[in-house]
Amino acid sequence: MSQVSMQVITELRRMISQGELAPGERLTETQIAQTLGVSRMPVRLAFRTLAQEGLLQQAGKRGFLIREFSEDDVICGLEIRGALEGLAARRLAERGLTDEVRAEFRHILQDGEELLTDQTLNDRKVEQWSAINARFHNTLVEAAGSPVIADAIARNNHLPFASSDSIMIDHNELEREFRKLQLAQWQHQLVVQAIEHGEGARADALMREHAYVGVRYGSLFGLQVRLRP
């Protein structure tokens, strides 16, 4: 995939998730091509790609719409991630950890631990947590050693609300949000514990539950439930 094609795809993804293109809006190749200053060709390819990812849907026989997602869709996207990452965790528990992967997990858990030791949060720390979290999930999926599972998870992550870094943080409630991240960190630790002990079913269950942390745990800490940014 070439530079221009790639840029069109990422730019469209961005415009959709930032809301510059509203759900339900109709897209035409010409219009987007002009907006982005390219020919219709890369736009055509991008539309197909995004439609396959589920961000666009066909509008009758001509053109595409920006897909609208209900709150139920958001929950289902999370549950799919939970199910698939749970599968990866179970596989890892059943097949055992290599020393490298074990060390990498320890390192990630350590970093998370240190980040949260002083029990406070700020915008910078939220960013750092996001990186640590991404590393945890990537390591898990990679270590499971199945490209087929990794692909399935990657495809699901194309739904912006389903990916593991879609965790909603209210930057005005950082004391309460701290507790959410603390809980997420503990869940990471428990997952690794389960994997290390070869407890596949437990690792699976923990990952499924962990998928909810981003959008369903807010009420535990007196936070507003907001499914949208």
Add this chain to the structure above:
Amino acid sequence: MSQVSMQVITELRRMISQGELAPGERLTETQIAQTLGVSRMPVRLAFRTLAQEGLLQQAGKRGFLIREFSEDDVICGLEIRGALEGLAARRLAERGLTDEVRAEFRHILQDGEELLTDQTLNDRKVEQWSAINARFHNTLVEAAGSPVIADAIARNNHLPFASSDSIMIDHNELEREFRKLQLAQWQHQLVVQAIEHGEGARADALMREHAYVGVRYGSLFGLQVRLRP
């Protein structure tokens, strides 16, 4: 998506799953375009689509290869289907059945029951079973009422070995194969029973196990284990 584009995609899918294009083989747009008698354009679109589905993989910076799948990949494809259909079944159990869906399930189970009553199998019956089986799985996924889950399952089913009608039947061992289908039918019945009783976890577990019936149950009945056609 237009006629020609569609035909190129389905024809390529067929050529791949029939083995006319061997795993690892390199494809060029021009070559396929000539073979199929179309211009490069629809081939270009098809390559992208199939790559996104996971049937092709990029070869360096130029061109695509037919992806090779290991036996482990096959098992993982099945486990993904199990996890996702299990999720659908759990949702259905938790949300309850409408009368229409309940009736449709009864009908499907009845048809399966009748097909297998005389305890014999022939090629025609295998075809009929395939139809009944497809209807069961489609009904389940539809009834779960989540387009996001349905899409995820549909995407996984693009892997030829992962779809629910990829069940391997040895047409020289029809007496033994009968028992496999009988067991699958019983599993269908148990899944519906669990759903009707609102037993989400049980429905989930049953669907996950059921996903294995196609390729891992052969040894129960003294059948050769063959992951490839």
Add this chain to the structure above:
DNA sequence: TCCTGATATATTGGATCCAATATGCCAGAT
């Protein structure tokens, strides 16, 4: 007033062309 049908327009799909560049090949040098 609302429906139906015909015409006009917009938009897409496929083919072709051209430029960019990855890849392979061959020759020359070490």
Add this chain to the structure above:
DNA sequence: ATCTGGCATATTGGATCCAATATATCAGGA
């Protein structure tokens, strides 16, 4: 003999053109 560099070729990506057709608009009739 093997490696390196440059050249030739193959192949892709993007743009443009043309045909097909879906969609919209408008007029006429029920």
